[in-house]
Every structure is written in C-alpha cells, then in structure tokens.
Amino acid sequence: MALIGILGGMGPLATVDFMDKVVRLTTASRDQEHLPLLVANLPHIDDRSSAILDHGADPLPALLDGIDLLNRNGVGLIAIPCNSAHHWYAQMSAHSGAPVLHIAQTCVAAVPREARRVAVLATGGALVSGFYQQALADLDIEPMVPNAEMQPLVAACIREVKAGDLDAAGAHLQAVLGLLAEQGVSTALMACTEIPLAAARIAEPAVKLIDSTLELARATVKYACERGWNRAQ
Template sequence: MAMIGILGGMGPLATVDFMDKIVRLTHANSDQEHLPLLVANLPHIEDRSSAIIDGGADPLPALLDGIDLLNRNGVGLIAIPCNSAHHWYGPMRARSKAPVLHIAQTCVAAVPRAARRVALLATGGALVSGFYQQALADLDIEPVLPDESMQLRVAACIREVKAGKLDAAGARLEDVLIALASQGVGTALMACTEIPLAARHIASPPLILIDSSLELARATVKYACERGWNRPA
C-alpha cells in the first residue's frame, strides 16, 4: 500500500494542521477513499533556527533518523511541514528512497502572477538560509524582508503559537501585516507553518497571505491522488 510520509513535530500543532489540510483537500465519500499517512511526529529535533544562526545543536542527524524511519516503512512520498528544516533539504532528499516535496517551491508557485514584491514571514533561520529568496528571485519577484523590529514580532508570533497562545500570536502577526501594508506590500508568504495558525485569529488581514502549509498539502494530495493512493485496492 502506497503511503504519504510526513516528517513532522516541528512543531506538533503545525503538523496536526498539515494533516488536517490533507484530509480536507482529499475528495472522499468514505474512510476508504482518504489518503494513507504515516506521520513521524518528532518534536525533540533540535531547533533549526538556532543551528543556522548561532551554530546551535545540529538537527540534521535527527532529521535523517526521521527520513530513515519513513524509509523503513516504505512511504511513497515525503512532505516536511517545517520551512526551516528545508535548509537541509539536499541531504534529506539524498537519504530518502521516496521523492521529497520542497515546501518553498510549492509555496512560491502560488504567488499571484502580477505580484512583483512579496514579503517573507519566516523564522530567522529560514531567512538566513535564503532558499525562499532564491525561489522568488527565480521568478523575478523581489523578496521583502521584515525590518529588525518586525522580525522580532514575527519570532514572538511563532513562539506563541508553539506555546499554544494563538490569540496573542494573532495580535503580533496583525501588527506586522499592518506595517507591511503601509509600505505598499500587497502579498506575504507565511513561510513558517506556525504562522497560518496565528493568521486565523485576524479578522481581516490587510494583505494577501499565502500559506506554505496549505500549498504543501495541495501538492501532496495532488501527487498521491494522481497515483490512485486514495482508491481502495
């Protein structure tokens, strides 16, 4: 039986949200028409941003252990609902026996064609890594990075989601979106899978928000359904 492998736990709430999106995006009339998922929810993987920015503990060994776990169980595709972890996309893809979707590629593909400047809302580690900036540049789109004050609020938003403080996270995020809108930015990528959870607590976001978790889920469902993984044998 072909299964989708999810390398998650970074963080757990974002992983559950990603799974929920896969279920909701799958056109099914019964349990048997849903997609099989094997989820490695591994919250003890070392902090990705700390490793990228400050030389903190290296998460790659634990990430590769997660890939190995999914390999042993014969998954046919791997999705990783953590943006910062894609700093190590190359070695993870090399270790995997199955294709591994790239969250930035799926997210940037959803940017409106008319957009020429797009804000990046992400962890400091993902911004330093630069893979989103490169993906946007490949489409001739200018990435707009938050200034230091905004980035502190984005980081606080992400921490509050991880701590389950969603209302407070939404307030932090709304402040950032208002500031970006005042600069003439019309579109922002929620390039951290915690941020969409905060965005749900904003009544009327002033920007077009593109959800990296949702776009990864769409690509995952498309891949699996095209191969009939949603149809009973």
C-alpha cells in the same frame, strides 16, 4: 499500499494543521477514499533556526533518522511541514528513497503572477538560509525581508504558537501585516508553518497571505491522488 510520509513535530500544532489540510483537500465520501498517512511526529529534533543562526545543536542527524523511519515503512512520498528544516533539503532528499517535496517551491508557485514584491514571513534561520528569497528571485519577484522592527514580531508570533497561545500569536501577526501594508506590500508568504495558525485569528488580514502549509498539502494530495493512493486496494 502507498503511504504518504510526514516528517513532523516541528512543531506539533503545525503538523496537525498540515494533516487536517490534507484530509480536507482530499475528495472522499468514505474512509476508504482518503489518503493513507504515516506520521513521524518528532518534536525533540533540535531547533532548526538556532542551528542556522547561532551554531546550536545540529538537527540533521535527527532529521535523517526521521527520513529513515519513514523509508523503512515503505512511504512513496515525504512532506515536511517545517520550513526551516528545508535548510537541509538537499541532504534529506539525497538520503531518501522516496521523493521529498520542497515546501518553498510549492508555496512560491502559488504567488500571483502579477506580484512583483512579496514579503517572506519566516524564522530568522529560514531567512538567513535564503531559499525563499532565491525561489522568488527565480520568478523575477523581489523578496521583501522584514526589517528590524517587524522580525521580532514575526519571531514572537511563531514562539506564541509553539507555546499554545494563538490569540497572542495573532496579535503579533496583525501588527506585522499592518506595518507591511504601510510599506505598500500587498502579498506575504507565511513561510513558517506556525504562522497560518496565528493568521486564523485575524478576520481581515491587511495583506494577501499565502499559506505554505496549505500549498504543501495541495502538492501532497495532487501527487498522491494522481497515483491512485486514495483508492482502496
């Protein structure tokens, strides 16, 4: 039986959101037509953004341990619903026997082709890492990084989701989107998997939002269903 491996816990709510999206995106009329998931929910992995920004504890050993755990159990694909962890994508991918999807590549692929300037809403660590900016630039799209007024609001949104206060997170995100709209930005990437949980609290976002969790889930389901993993053996 082919398994989808999920390296999660960064954070736990974001991991559950990813799993929910995988299930909802899978066309099935009975249990046996759903995709088998093996989830390593590992919330004690050291903070990724802190490691990138402030030379905090290195999360890579724990990330590689999680990759090993999934590979030992025979997964055929790994998805990591944490954007900041992709700072170490090259090391994780090289370490894994199973292919590892890249969340930024799946997310940026969903940007409308007519978009010429797109905001990247992410942790400070992911922004410094720059992989979203590079993925957009590769498509001749100008990446817009939140300014000193907006980024603290983005960080507060992420922090509130991790603390379980989704209403407060939504209020912070709504403020960010209003500022983006004032600057003429019409599209933003939710390049942190906490942010879509906050966006669910906003009835009418001021800009078009592209959900990195959803796009990773779509790529996961597509990969698995093309290989028949949704069919009981």
